[in-house]
Every structure is written in structure tokens, then in C-alpha cells.
Amino acid sequence: MVKKPSKGRQKIEISKIPKKNHLQVTFSKRRSGLFKKASELCTLCGANVAIIVFSPAGKVFSFGHPDVESIVDRFFTCNPMPEPNGLHLIEAHRNASVRELNLQLTQVLNQLEAEKKRGEILSQMRRAGQTQCWWEAPINELSMPELEQLKVSMEELKKVVLRQGDKLLMEAANPSPFYMINGSSAMVDPIEIERKPSEIHGNVHNFGYGQGFF
Amino acid sequence: MTRKKVKLAYITNDSARKATFKKRKKGLMKKVSELSTLCGIDACAILYSPYDSQPEVWPSPLGVQRVLAHFKKMPEMEQSKKMVNQESFLRQRIAKGNEQLKKQRKDNREKEITQVMYQSLTGKGLQNLNIVDLNDLGWMIDQNLKDIHKRIESLNKEAQSQAAAAAAAAAGQLIKTGGKVQEEKPAFDSMDAIQRQQWFVDLVNPNEQMGFAGDDMMLPFGDNNHNALWPNGFFP
Numbered sequence: 001m002v003k004k005p006s007k008g009r010q011k012i013e014i015s016k017i018p019k020k021n022h023l024q025v026t027f028s029k030r031r032s033g034l035f036k037k038a039s040e041l042c043t044l045c046g047a048n049v050a051i052i053v054f055s056p057a058g059k060v061f062s063f064g065h066p067d068v069e070s071i072v073d074r075f076f077t078c079n080p081m082p083e084p085n086g087l088h089l090i091e092a093h094r095n096a097s098v099r100e101l102n103l104q105l106t107q108v109l110n111q112l113e114a115e116k117k118r119g120e121i122l123s124q125m126r127r128a129g130q131t132q133c134w135w136e137a138p139i140n141e142l143s144m145p146e147l148e149q150l151k152v153s154m155e156e157l158k159k160v161v162l163r164q165g166d167k168l169l170m171e172a173a174n175p176s177p178f179y180m181i182n183g184s185s186a187m188v189d190p191i192e193i194e195r196k197p198s199e200i201h202g203n204v205h206n207f208g209y210g211q212g213f214f
Numbered sequence: 215m216t217r218k219k220v221k222l223a224y225i226t227n228d229s230a231r232k233a234t235f236k237k238r239k240k241g242l243m244k245k246v247s248e249l250s251t252l253c254g255i256d257a258c259a260i261l262y263s264p265y266d267s268q269p270e271v272w273p274s275p276l277g278v279q280r281v282l283a284h285f286k287k288m289p290e291m292e293q294s295k296k297m298v299n300q301e302s303f304l305r306q307r308i309a310k311g312n313e314q315l316k317k318q319r320k321d322n323r324e325k326e327i328t329q330v331m332y333q334s335l336t337g338k339g340l341q342n343l344n345i346v347d348l349n350d351l352g353w354m355i356d357q358n359l360k361d362i363h364k365r366i367e368s369l370n371k372e373a374q375s376q377a378a379a380a381a382a383a384a385a386g387q388l389i390k391t392g393g394k395v396q397e398e399k400p401a402f403d404s405m406d407a408i409q410r411q412q413w414f415v416d417l418v419n420p421n422e423q424m425g426f427a428g429d430d431m432m433l434p435f436g437d438n439n440h441n442a443l444w445p446n447g448f449f450p
Contacts, residue, residue: 016254027253034245036307038259039300041242044225045235046264049242052285053249053257060288061296068297072282075260075269094301101304102222108311115318122325129332136332139361144369151362153335158355164340165348172345 020056027056035063043102050075066094235263243272256281327354 017023031053038049042065050064050071062068129136135150142150225231239261250257250273258281259272271278285293298306327350334340334351343351 012252014248014251017252023253027249027255030245030249030252034242034249035298035303037238037242037245039303040220040222041235041238041261042300043222044220045231045238046224047235047239048262050260051246051257052259052281053246054255054281054284056253056255059296060285060292062285062293063298063303065300067299071260071262072285074262075271075278075282098300098304099223101301101308105304105308105311106222108308108315112311112315112318115315115322119318119322119325122322122329125329126325129329133332133336135335139358139365142365144366147362147366147369151359151366154355154359154362157331157335158352158359160334160340161348161352161355164343165345165352168345168348 024056031055031061035061038063039065043098066091232265235265239263239270243270246272256284258282323350324354327351331355331358 017026034051034053038051041047042049048065048071050062050068052060052062052068054060064071126136134142134146135153139147225234242261243259246257246259249255257272258278260278261270263270327347330343330347330351331354340348340351
């Protein structure tokens with residue numbers, strides 16, 4: 001799947017965009033970016049701002065700090081003095097809230113970036129695997145004998161997985177006394193693992209064994 | 215242009231703050247202007263700084279008044295529907311970020327489990343996997359088996375219809391080429407079709423012990439009487 005390269009980081013002409021779809025997408029992205037820049041300016045430099053934009057469809061978007069209405073009023077009344085003292089407490093509270101939210105946002109964006117990087121690495125591994133092993137290729141590219149072979153191997157693997165799953169569940173249900181002797185039974189935490197025996201397999205007959213021996 | 219990541223907090227250093235303000239104010243106005251021109255829409259910006267009692271505006275005081283008049287004319291609900299302040303705007307962005315994060319994590323988990331699956335196909339043990347991993351792995355194997363099965367079926371259908379078509383054509387030929395009336399041979403009796411079908415039967419024969427591309431994959435297992443039903447909760 002090849003993504004079309006975006007026009008970002010390219011110089012574009014500043015004149016009305018001819019294609020409607022392109023125009024709408026650009027509006028959406030740039031409006032969001034504009035509000036982001038305005039928000040940053042307010043946080044970094046303590047500015048007060050109001051931005052009002054009309055969408056191509058006629059809807060109105062606005063951003064204001066502390067809020068659109070007060071800035072608009074201030075503009076109309078040509079009032080050099082900002083709001084009276086009494087509101088400073090509210091202002092302070094709001095600023096603290098904004099600081100907190102900014103931290104949260106930074107955290108989320110960092111996590112997102114990390115996950116994207118991880119995704120890239122995993123994709124690379126997959127691509128590398130596909131050049132080396134025929135069975136890692138997309139299923140639609142495999143020949144009939146290959147499909148058959150893969151099917152059999154997958155079915156065998158499934159059996160192994162089920163067996164291992166059973167083993168883990170049994171260990172969880174019946175912690176062996178051997179662990180206790182060592183004093184460190186950290187590996188066995190029977191209550192934590194959620195047991196859904198009926199969903200995983202229909203043949204659970206180990207719980208009658210009692211403690212210890214299986 | 216610096217590419218250092220700037221901390222989103224009030225700049226306490228006065229000169230640094232003033233310099234940043236100047237640059238970013240200019241950039242902001244430029245962006246408003248570009249948005250207006252590129253999309254052919256009305257817009258305005260009003261900016262109050264601690265350095266000036268008079269606001270900086272775009273496009274111009276008169277232009278701002280015009281846009282504000284248009285704004286005020288709209289019904290209250292329309293005005294406030296898409297109105298945000300820093301708090302609400304940040305909450306929006308956080309929500310969106312969380313959504314994207316969730317999706318990215320889900321995609322990554324899928325990729326990860328796929329890797330585990332391919333690695334265990336070549337003999338890597340399952341000891342390091344916990345019960346959740348095993349569950350997800352089992353689900354992934356099932357999905358793959360489904361896809362493989364579908365693909366085998368569709369290839370079979372394709373070949374069968376090709377065989378039938380070929381047989382019909384062959385039968386048609388027989389009828390045409392015979393001067394005397396030849397017996398119509400039904401499709402089955404056409405050698406090509408039978409040969410083709412036999413090939414598939416051989417392939418699908420599960421009794422053949424098929425090696426795994428050189429690797430010794432076939433592990434000796436006892437029988438198991440599991441009805442595997444993986445809980446649907448693969449992705450939390």
C-alpha cells in the first residue's frame with residue numbers, strides 16, 4: 001500500500017484553491033493548525049487573542065483566550081484595561097487548568113509518537129521476514145501447495161498454543177508446592193489470571209485433583 | 215528557524231518572551247491571511263499583548279469590524295457551536311490524541327502478534343508468552359486459517375470452472391470435428407478435466423506428511439480434544 005506523498009513541506013501558491021475537495025481539506029487542517037498556534041502564543045507569551053473564521057460551507061469557527069466574547073467586547077469598547085481585578089482568581093484557576101491540560105497533551109503526543117515509531121519497526125520486521133520466508137507472504141500470493149503446507153503448519157501450531165494455554169491455566173489453578181518451598185511463589189498468582197475454561201477449551205478436568213499434584 | 219522542541223509553558227525570561235512574541239505574532243497573522251486566501255473565506259484576528267494597550271489585528275480594524283458584524287448576525291447557537299477557548303481546545307486535542315493512540319496501539323499489537331506467530335512457526339518456543347498473549351496468538355492463527363481456507367476454496371472454484379470450461383470446449387470440439395455423429399462426451403470423460411481434478415485431490419490429501427520448507431516443523435503431538443473457541447476479546 002503506497003501512500004500518496006502529501007503536499008506538506010512544499011511551497012504552494014497563495015491563491016484560492018481550485019478543487020473543492022482540496023479546499024475543504026486544507027481549510028480543516030489549516031484552521032486546526034491556526035488555533036494551535038494561537039493557543040501556543042497565549043501560553044508562551046501571555047497574550048489574549050480571538051480568531052474568527054468562516055468555513056467554506058458558511059459555518060463559523062472561533063478561538064479565544066481567555067474567551068472570544070470578552071476579546072470582542074474589549075475590541076468594541078476600545079477598552080485599554082482588561083477585566084477588573086475580581087476576575088483574576090478565575091483567570092488563575094483557568095491558567096492552572098490549562099497548564100495541566102498542556103502537560104496531558106504533551107504526554108499523549110509523546111506516547112503517540114513512540115507507538116508510531118514502534119509500528120514502523122514492526123512493519124520493517126514484517127517486510128524483512130517476507131523477503132526471507134515464503135510463508136510470510138500475503139495469503140493471496142501463495143500457490144496451492146504452499147497454502148496447503150501453511151494450513152497444516154498453522155493447525156499444528158494451534159494445537160501447541162492450546163496445550164501451552166492449558167498448562168498455564170492449570171499452573172494458575174494448582175500452584176505447585178515446589179514453588180512454596182523456595183519461598184518465592186511470585187510466578188504463581190492464581191487469582192489474577194481470569195479463568196474462562198469453557199471458552200478456551202471444553203475439556204477441563206484438572207480441578208478435581210486437589211492441591212499440588214498434577 | 216530553530217527546531218528545538220519548545221516547552222508549552224509561560225516563558226519567564228522577559229527578553230526571550232518578547233522575542234518569541236514578536237516572531238509568533240507575525241507567523242500567526244501570516245497563517246490567518248493564508249487561510250483566508252487559500253480557501254476564499256472571511257476571517258479576522260484580534261491580538262492583545264502585555265506590551266501594547268492597542269490590539270494588533272488582521273486584516274485591518276475595518277476588516278475586523280466587518281467580520282465581527284457578520285459573526286454577530288448569526289444565531290447564538292451557531293456562534294457558540296464551534297467556539298473554543300484554550301481549555302476546550304486542549305481537551306479536544308487530547309481526546310483526538312487518545313483516539314489515535316488507541317488505534318495505533320491496536321495496530322501495533324496486531325503486528326506484534328503476527329511476528330510472534332511467524333516466529334513460533336519456525337520453532338521458537340511459547341514459554342515466554344502469558345495467557346493473554348497465547349489467547350491473542352490463537353485468535354490470530356484462526357484468522358489466518360480462515361483466510362487460507364477461503365483462498366483455497368476460491369482457487370479450487372476457479373480451477374473447477376476452468377476445467378469445466380475446457381472440458382466443454384473439448385466436448386464442443388469433438389462434436390464439431392466428427393463428420394459422423396459422434397457421441398457427446400460429458401465433461402467428466404474429458405481426460406483433461408479428470409487429470410486436473412486428480413491433481414487437486416492429491417494436493418488436498420491430508421495424509422501426506424508435508425515438510426515445511428526445509429525446517430523440521432512437524433512436532434509429534436498427541437491427540438487433543440479441544441474445541442477451540444477464542445474469546446472475542448482479542449483487542450481490548
